[in-house]
Amino acid sequence: MPSPATACPGPRSLTDLFFTFNRMALQGFGGVLAIAQRELVERKGWMTREQFVETLAVSQVLPGPNIVNLSLMVGDRHFGLRGAFTALAGMIVVPLVIVLVLAALHAEFAHHPTVAGALRGMGAVAAGLVIATGLKLLGTLRKNPLGVPLGAAFAALMFAGIALLHWPLVWALLGLGAVACALAWSRLAHGRGTRP
Amino acid sequence: MTGLGAADLLGLFGHFLMLSLLAVGGAITTTPEMHRYLVIEHAWMTDTQFTASVAIAQAAPGPNVLFVAVMGWNVAGAMGALATMAGILIPSTALSLWATRWGASRRETRGVRAFTTGMTPLTIGLLLATGWVLAGPAAGRVGAMALVAATVVVSMRTRISPMWAVGAGALVGALGWA
Numbered sequence: 496m497p498s499p500a501t502a503c504p505g506p507r508s509l510t511d512l513f514f515t516f517n518r519m520a521l522q523g524f525g526g527v528l529a530i531a532q533r534e535l536v537e538r539k540g541w542m543t544r545e546q547f548v549e550t551l552a553v554s555q556v557l558p559g560p561n562i563v564n565l566s567l568m569v570g571d572r573h574f575g576l577r578g579a580f581t582a583l584a585g586m587i588v589v590p591l592v593i594v595l596v597l598a599a600l601h602a603e604f605a606h607h608p609t610v611a612g613a614l615r616g617m618g619a620v621a622a623g624l625v626i627a628t629g630l631k632l633l634g635t636l637r638k639n640p641l642g643v644p645l646g647a648a649f650a651a652l653m654f655a656g657i658a659l660l661h662w663p664l665v666w667a668l669l670g671l672g673a674v675a676c677a678l679a680w681s682r683l684a685h686g687r688g689t690r691p
Numbered sequence: 692m693t694g695l696g697a698a699d700l701l702g703l704f705g706h707f708l709m710l711s712l713l714a715v716g717g718a719i720t721t722t723p724e725m726h727r728y729l730v731i732e733h734a735w736m737t738d739t740q741f742t743a744s745v746a747i748a749q750a751a752p753g754p755n756v757l758f759v760a761v762m763g764w765n766v767a768g769a770m771g772a773l774a775t776m777a778g779i780l781i782p783s784t785a786l787s788l789w790a791t792r793w794g795a796s797r798r799e800t801r802g803v804r805a806f807t808t809g810m811t812p813l814t815i816g817l818l819l820a821t822g823w824v825l826a827g828p829a830a831g832r833v834g835a836m837a838l839v840a841a842t843v844v845v846s847m848r849t850r851i852s853p854m855w856a857v858g859a860g861a862l863v864g865a866l867g868w869a
Contacts, residue, residue, distance in 0.1 A: 520753045527754050559783020560718040560756035568791050590753025597747050598764045609865045616864020617746040619835040620856050623842025626822030632815045639808050646812040653816025657723045658823040664713055664724035676809030683801050
């Protein structure tokens with residue numbers, strides 16, 4: 496557990512926890528992380544900015560949806576397992592119902608040219624958003640112990656393997672991952688890594 | 692959205708159980724693998740349906756991971772949504788809770804640092820591959836390709852909320868320009 500949250504007031508109750516996460520989820524179009532920072536740190540004051548960043552970092556290292564991991568950790572910190580599952584429920588239950596209603600409606604109207612066109616446009620934007628996120632994160636390679644050329648090579652190899660050659664993800668991650676982590680391990684040992 | 696047999700549903704659930712543990716950097720990074728499994732290997736949905744599933748989830752509020760439920764829904768209705776959502780959530784939730792308690796204090800040790808920094812470039816490559824797969828249906832459509840490019844430029848250069856970009860995309864598409 497990172498720094499205990501004693502300095503900050505926590506959620507008053509499980510109900511408070513549920514509805515805070517619910518409100519966050521319902522505001523999050525195209526992702527919830529930015530909203531989470533505003534709600535948890537600025538509006539509710541449940542965690543400091545530093546605690547938020549720490550928690551986010553851990554949630555990104557762990558497999559699984561980042562925001563789901565973050566919800567679990569925040570809930571767990573205040574109310575244990577009950578809190579973890581309450582926060583998770585707040586995050587996904589209502590949005591899940593909404594999205595499934597949309598999916599059901601879509602099956603009905605999928606062949607309407609306006610609906611099909613709107614979804615094609617949204618799909619193109621969704622693709623652009625993901626590509627932009629990837630491009631922005633390329634900048635973090637400057638602080639990576641692997642260094643920019645090697646890091647970029649691994650990124651390019653992963654891109655080619657998955658997007659162009661359709662490698663199964665598990666083998667790509669285990670294979671390339673083992674090599675990349677071993678290289679990072681040896682470079683960290685020689686003190687060539689830049690510490691953040 | 693035809694009835695999938697129990698064996699297929701179990702296979703779907705099992706595949707998403709595995710994807711859960713591979714989703715380092717977020718569920719969206721496993722999209723190319725979902726595409727390979729659902730569209731290429733099993734042909735349970737078309738390319739367009741696949742991208743539409745992601746677009747529907749983007750259009751709705753909530754965590755991005757909900758696109759997984761929409762895919763399950765499009766493959767096999769409510770049971771499909773249950774199979775994919777439960778699959779993607781159970782392993783990572785268990786691991787996440789366990790790891791949190793095991794102690795984030797070890798974050799600065801050499802092993803953990805080697806793991807996180809080693810995986811970073813792969814996560815980035817995977818994100819770019821994800822964008823590539825999602826942009827698939829735009830290929831050959833001038834309007835849609837321009838929309839992809841414009842989105843990349845706008846979100847690199849400005850801090851505009853993705854909500855507006857998604858809305859603009861819907862409008863452009865509804866007008867028949869994508």
